[in-house]
Amino acid sequence: MASVEFRHVTKTFGSFNAVSDVSFAIGDGEFVCLLGPSGCGKTTSLRMIAGLETPSHGQVLIGGDDVTNLHPKDRQISMVFQDYALYPHMNLADNIAYPLKVRGEPVQKRHGRAREVADVLKIGHLMDRLPSQISGGQQQRTSLARALVYPSRVYLFDEPLSNLDAKLRLEARGFLNHLQRDMGMTAVYVTHDQAEAMALATRIAVMDQGRIVQYAPPIEIYRRPATTFVANFVGNPPMNLVPVEATHGDGQLQLKADGLTLSPLPMSSGIAAALANSKSLTLGIRPEHLAIAEPGTGNAISGTLFANENMGPESLVTIERPDASRLTARIFTDDHIALTDAVTLGFSPEHIHLFDSTGARIPADREQPL
Amino acid sequence: MKLTFPAFAGRIAFSALAALLGAIFALPLIWFIFAPFNARAELGITVPDPWTLSNFMTVFQNNFAMQALWNSLIQSIGGVILVGAAATLAAYALSRSSIPGKGAVTYILLLFSSVVSGSAAMVPIFLIVSAMGLIDSHLAVILTFAGGLLPTAMFILRDFIDSIPKSYEESAMVAGASPVQAFFDVALPVIRPGIVVVVVWAFVNIWGSFLIPFILLRSDKLMPASVAIYSFYSEAGTPTVTLLAAYSLIYSLPVIILYLFVSWKFGFRFFGGIKA
Structure with missing residues (x-):
């Protein structure tokens, strides 16, 4: 296993900046997820670690060695591709053993090793089949087996679960988590699914437009999203964001928006700095921190009922505010509540997040423990 | 479903035309299968009588x-x-x-x-x-x-x-x-x-x-x-x-x-x- 580091890496395709001056370090044994919408540069970053793309500027290091211009074959890495890239003319045994064949291992030895890995992944009985003769889930495990069959310094995953159906995806996710606990591998995992990133990563790098917006452990990404972009990308459903107008006096902050009632909040140096720029702030609150409340209660926001989706243990209740923006609340269905057309959602002030007019999170003077 | 008379006639005409076109393409092929085995082959199609390999013997020489x-x-x-x-x-x-x-x-x-x-x-x-x-x-x-x-x-x-x-x-x-x-x-x-x-x-x-x-x-x-x-x-x-x-x-x-x-x-x- 080895560490990975990006130093001021930029990758341009023609005039398009896929990755712009990105620097980050992945420690030995860390499982890092690159998370972001399509086109944010996460796959390009992964491919630069693999050596399948060469950075336009900057350096890529693996285990402290500069590998920027090293051919993929010399990097001692493995990669699981989104489309699995199983060789259609080889049976599973040959597919899984291919990295060992390239390394000159004798047939007997490499097939033995392939079988061991395949057995762990429960595809040992399929070794004579061709990739076209097995199911999607089995193909996924075959490509994983091929990545695990030889010792690598870094394991790369390019949206490996995105072609699986929902149930198999959960199963595979659990297995990958187990594998990481078992092997302590250094892994870089590209995904646009925030749940996957939260479940698997020791740290998440949230990317947007070729830059890393926040690089932190999942719990920090969730509890202290650095920007409204991160807040709106992570969480299922994502954080509700409400534009508010702020006034302050006597060390107290008053936030105003249509349908919002909120008792004054204590001022902080962060808020004061933000207000010096603009009185327009964004208030963020996670759906799980909203609950159905009586109209006119203290801290609440109200609107008209837009949708009520029953998910089993919980309901997603969406309300529409006068400016047509929407808020979603996760309501436990155990509490039977009759919804009327006008809905008031209450919350407790310690759960609110504040972002300044540029979308950056306003830190509290004393942050709550994560 | 019963076909109306014009539709029926149309189908007959189409089939006849297709058969004619097929025959035009098939004739040379039929000739090509029969003629080599016929010692007296000419440009018309005739079934060889008797079948013979004599043409091939001459060609091989x-x-x-x-x-x-x-x-x-x-x-x-x-x-x-x-x-x-x-x-x-x-x-x-x-x-x-x-x-x-x-x-x-x-x-x-x-x-x-x-x-x-x-x-x-x-x-x-x-x-x-x-x-x-x-x-x-x-x-x-x-x-x-x-x-x-x-x-x-x-x-x-x-x-x-x-x-x-x-x-x-x-x-x-x-x-x-x-x-x-x-x-x-x-x-x-x-x-x-x-x-x-x-x-x-x-x-x-x-x-x-x-x-x-x-x-x-x-x-x-x-x-x-x-x-x-x-x-x-x-x-x-x-x-x-x-x-x-x-x-x-x-x-x-x-x-x-x-x-x-x-x-x-x-x-x-x-x-x-x-x-x-």
């Missing part, structure tokens, strides 16, 4: 014609190997590398390819081959065909390779393979059905071509079968139908066998990869 079949084989196989190998490597490079303007290159090549092997370019081709001192050699025919067929072969193969995900070779390289290893271990087997199509197409083209060998070759002992067929015409230009029929059948056998072999062994496919 014609050394020029037999040598010509061998020459056809040399020229076709030589051309096919050259076209197959060069087109595969070129198409792979054109598909996978990011050469600027590679699309334009392919289309220009394709445009010129129909000119190169066509009659219009015969004079310059003759002059070039003559200047190279290759007139009257198998190599002249092989090179000319390779030049003429390559662009189209490259075009077909490039499209084929474009449809194969790059991730095959990428995964091989990440696993430790050099680009050459990745090509031979992974890409080539996946491209093979496309190569087979190109090879069959090139073989049929060279095997059946008359003009190029006729112009580039001088001596009898190098002429291919397409030219040698004329040895079954009398001085006055009238064909000896019996021998012509027998020789034609022998001449078309390799192509038929090639088709059967390829479709049995590989099947004709125009796509690559595993379906997602």
